[in-house]
Structures are given as structure tokens and as C-alpha cells.
Amino acid sequence: MPVLSCARGHDNRPDLERCLTCGLPLVDYDEEAKALLRRFKGRLGSFRFAVEKILLGVGTAGKGIIHEFSHATAKTPGAVYLTVDAAEEKDTGKGKTPYIPGRNYVFRDYPPGGGLYCHIGRQVALRDEGLTGFLKNAGISQGDEHQNIIVVAATGGGTGSGAGPAVIYKAKDINPWAHTFAVAVTPSNVETDRYHFNAYYGVSSLLHFEDKPNADVIVVLNYDELRRVTGVGPSGEEIKTEGLVIAMLRMLGLDIGHAGATRLARLSQDLGIQAYVPCLGMGRSMEIFGSLPNILESAVLLPMSPVDRANVMVAYLLIRVPNRLSDVLTDRVINELFDSWAKANFPRLKASLCLITRLEEMSDRISVCILLGGDSLDNALGETKKGFQRFWTYLQKAGQLERIGLDNPTLETISRNIDFYNNNLLRWRS
Ligand SMILES: Nc1nc2c(ncn2[C@@H]2O[C@H](COP(=O)(O)OP(=O)(O)O)[C@@H](O)[C@H]2O)c(=O)[nH]1
Numbered sequence: 384m385p386v387l388s389c390a391r392g393h394d395n396r397p398d399l400e401r402c403l404t405c406g407l408p409l410v411d412y413d414e415e416a417k418a419l420l421r422r423f424k425g426r427l428g429s430f431r432f433a434v435e436k437i438l439l440g441v442g443t444a445g446k447g448i449i450h451e452f453s454h455a456t457a458k459t460p461g462a463v464y465l466t467v468d469a470a471e472e473k474d475t476g477k478g479k480t481p482y483i484p485g486r487n488y489v490f491r492d493y494p495p496g497g498g499l500y501c502h503i504g505r506q507v508a509l510r511d512e513g514l515t516g517f518l519k520n521a522g523i524s525q526g527d528e529h530q531n532i533i534v535v536a537a538t539g540g541g542t543g544s545g546a547g548p549a550v551i552y553k554a555k556d557i558n559p560w561a562h563t564f565a566v567a568v569t570p571s572n573v574e575t576d577r578y579h580f581n582a583y584y585g586v587s588s589l590l591h592f593e594d595k596p597n598a599d600v601i602v603v604l605n606y607d608e609l610r611r612v613t614g615v616g617p618s619g620e621e622i623k624t625e626g627l628v629i630a631m632l633r634m635l636g637l638d639i640g641h642a643g644a645t646r647l648a649r650l651s652q653d654l655g656i657q658a659y660v661p662c663l664g665m666g667r668s669m670e671i672f673g674s675l676p677n678i679l680e681s682a683v684l685l686p687m688s689p690v691d692r693a694n695v696m697v698a699y700l701l702i703r704v705p706n707r708l709s710d711v712l713t714d715r716v717i718n719e720l721f722d723s724w725a726k727a728n729f730p731r732l733k734a735s736l737c738l739i740t741r742l743e744e745m746s747d748r749i750s751v752c753i754l755l756g757g758d759s760l761d762n763a764l765g766e767t768k769k770g771f772q773r774f775w776t777y778l779q780k781a782g783q784l785e786r787i788g789l790d791n792p793t794l795e796t797i798s799r800n801i802d803f804y805n806n807n808l809l810r811w812r813s
Pocket residue numbers: 441442443444445498499537538539540541542543544568569570571574578606625
């Protein structure tokens with residue numbers, strides 16, 4: 384259905400030809416833009432619309448989340464949704480988006496069975512000659528200071544853990560100005576050691592890759608917690624599992640514009656804190672909860688990965704507030720309430736920041752995503768470190784390291800990256 388608009392922005396029924404208020408003809412701007420592009424095709428050459436927000440799913444789970452996200456959100460100007468995977472699966476079981484050339488990338492030569500191991504995923508992604516071209520064609524552009532790139536991947540498999548960090552590395556290589564965010568789903572504690580091995584490798588490579596810091600901000604979501612926590616949508620309906628990731632992605636990927644992303648990324652860089660545990664409170668009614676601090680409290684009761692409050696040094700609040708509550712919850716009030724709540728809750732707090740989105744809605748439901756940084760990553764990763772070490776020992780004993788492209792020095796670097804990150808934080812805390 385075409386969207387017909389009056390040039391002056393008046394509302395009209397879709398079956399009209401002229402605006403009821405001012406009489407101007409109603410225009411289908413999408414069609415007009417296409418006609419314009421057709422007409423100037425030769426002259427415009429490489430003309431492209433600016434892309435500000437790139438949401439990219441890597442691996443089976445990452446791809447599924449981006450597919451669902453594209454169905455759940457209205458088309459947003461300046462935002463593109465992309466996927467990168469080892470195999471072409473027409474239907475991820477959840478999202479039903481068909482493969483779109485230029486939007487969904489499939490690696491050319493993934494070795495059979497290689498999809499299970501992180502290091503193979505990384506090597507395939509680094510060697511793949513088409514990946515950089517795909518990222519450029521999709522809109523990542525050199526020297527564009529206004530791009531946010533969000534890579535979503537589960538880290539238990541081989542593609543998300545290996546290729547996910549490599550995609551960020553390649554994207555930064557194209558546009559070093561871009562802000563990069565990683566949303567990493569870590570394995571459930573009951574998953575086997577191979578998954579934990581991949582996950583530890585994956586998170587380490589998101590921190591640091593080929594001797595360079597990698598993602599500006601890494602949001603760590605544990606798959607167990609994800610299944611445990613639920614939220615409520617604007618009309619009171621229950622949101623579960625993938626719905627929560629989608630709600631969080633909407634806040635992190637679409638709500639916050641370039642200015643907000645710059646503040647998050649800069650502050651994180653300045654403080655040397657890359658990893659964050661999100662705490663989500665979706666669709667909390669002010670009438671029921673009574674106050675914003677109560678809503679914040681309800682969110683931190685169920686963090687999406689284990690976190691020790693005593694170690695938290697930074698707290699970011701992403702918040703969606705319906706206009707109906709704007710008189711009570713002004714920007715100044717929200718900032719003050721959050722700051723004093725965070726200081727009272729986190730004894731070692733060094734910085735806090737609020738990013739506020741106002742919604743044209745009549746409900747009284749507020750959504751919050753609080754990102755907590757500064758605690759040790761080993762805490763957030765739960766059983767993952769032990770699983771990594773056990774699987775490393777097993778691979779060594781079974782003489783299997785080389786078969787999956789690995790060696791001890793590589794794994795020592797992987798391990799050292801996380802230790803280095805944790806030790807820096809420890810020094811700062813004490
Ligand atoms: N978010 C999400 N994660 C999942 C789901 N099923 C499995 N996982 C997690 O995804 C991991 C496997 O990642 P997957 O994307 O299949 O591997 P890849 O394709 O090699 O990157 C497992 O370790 C699980 O923790 C799901 O339905 N949703």
C-alpha cells in the first residue's frame with residue numbers, strides 16, 4: 384500500500400487525490416524517489432541514500448533475530464538490516480524474510496562441518512573476498528561519521544563466535560569512524576563445553592581482534608536468562624525470549640541516534656569499559672509500579688547475565704517514555720532520578736548516562752534497558768571460562784587443535800585478552 388503524503392504534512396485518507404486541508408496534491412514519495420533515481424541513473428552513478436544504522440545478524444541465531452526484528456519494526460529511514468551466515472537457510476524457523484541479494488550474505492567456501500568451530504568461522508570471514516564488498520554495497524562507507532553498526536550473534540556456535548567479531552573488524556576497516564556495538568548471546572550453563580569454548584573465544588575476539596580493540600560496546604546476554612525474563616508490550620501483552628532481544632535492539636539500534644551512540648561509545652572508550660550486562664524492564668506501568676526508581680529496581684532484579692552490583696562502575700539508561708507522562712517525567716527529572724538511584728545502588732559508580740526516547744502513545748507504560756559495566760567478564764560469562772579451559776585441554780589431548788585451525792599461542796592470546804580486560808577493571812576498582 385503506497386503512503387500518500389501532503390507536502391505540508393496534513394493527515395489524509397489514503398483514497399484521496401488532494402489534501403482535504405490545503406488542497407495540494409497527495410504524493411507517493413517512495414514512487415517519486417524511484418522515478419527520480421530512474422531518470423538520473425546515468426548521471427548519479429554511485430548515488431546512494433545515507434545509511435546511519437546498520438543492524439547485522441551473524442550465524443543462525445543472529446540471523447533469526449534480525450529477521451524477526453525486520454518483521455517487528457516499521458521501516459526506519461536510514462536503517463538497513465543485514466545477515467551474514469555460513470549457509471543459506473531460506474527459513475530460519477521464525478523469521479520468514481526471503482533472501483534478498485545485497486542484504487543477506489553467504490560465505491563462499493565454508494568447509495563441511497566447519498560451522499561448529501569458532502576459529503574456522505574467523506578464518507573463513509577474514510579470507511572471504513566478497514564480504515568487504517557486501518558491507519560497502521549495503522551502505523557502510525568510508526569516512527561517514529554518522530554510522531552505528533550493531534552486530535548480533537549467538538556465541539555458542541562457530542559462525543557467530545568466529546565470523547561475528549571478524550565482521551566488526553572488517554566494517555571498522557571500511558569506516559573507522561563508525562560506532563560498533565555487539566549483542567552477544569552466550570550459551571546456557573547446560574550446553575556442552577564446545578559451546579563454551581566458542582563463546583569464550585567469541586567474546587574475547589569482540590574485545591580485541593588482530594591486536595586492536597574491536598567492538599566499542601559489547602552487550603552480553605545469557606541464553607538462560609533470556610528465556611527466564613519476560614516483558615510486557617504497550618497493550619499489556621507478554622513479550623518473551625526473542626521478543627526481549629528485539630525490544631532491546633529497538634532501543635539500542637533505532638531509538639538512539641548518532642549523538643546518543645557517540646556518547647555511549649566515547650564514554651565506554653574513555654573508561655576502558657567495553658562489556659555490559661543489560662537489565663530489561665519492558666512495558667512497566669507507572670500506575671502499577673508507582674515510580675521510576677521502582678521500575679529501575681524491577682529491571683535490575685533480573686539481569687540478563689550474572690553481575691555483581693558491588694563491582695558496577697558505569698550505568699547507562701535507555702528509556703522510552705510515552706508523551707502522556709512527559710509532564711511528570713521531564714528530561715531533568717529522569718536524569719536526576721536515575722543518577723541518585725544508580726549512586727545508591729552501585730557503591731563504586733563512576734559515571735551514568737540517560738538516553739531518552741519520547742513516544743506518541745497514550746499508554747502509561749515505560750520501557751527501560753539499563754546497561755551495567757565495570758564488573759568482571761568472568762562473572763558475566765558464568766560457566767564459560769571453565770568450559771573453555773576443559774575443551775582446550777581435551778583438544779590438546781585428543782590431538783585435535785590443528786584440525787580446527789588452532790594452536791596453543793592463539794588460545795593463549797584469546798585467554799589473555801579477557802584476563803587483561805578483567806585485571807584492568809580490578810585495578811581501577813580497588
Ligand atoms: N537467541 C537465541 N539463541 C539461541 C537459540 N537457539 C540456540 N541459541 C543459542 O545459540 C547458540 C548456537 O548458535 P548458532 O547461531 O546456532 O550458531 P552459528 O550459526 O554457528 O553461529 C547456542 O549455544 C545457544 O546458546 C534461539 O532460538 N535464540
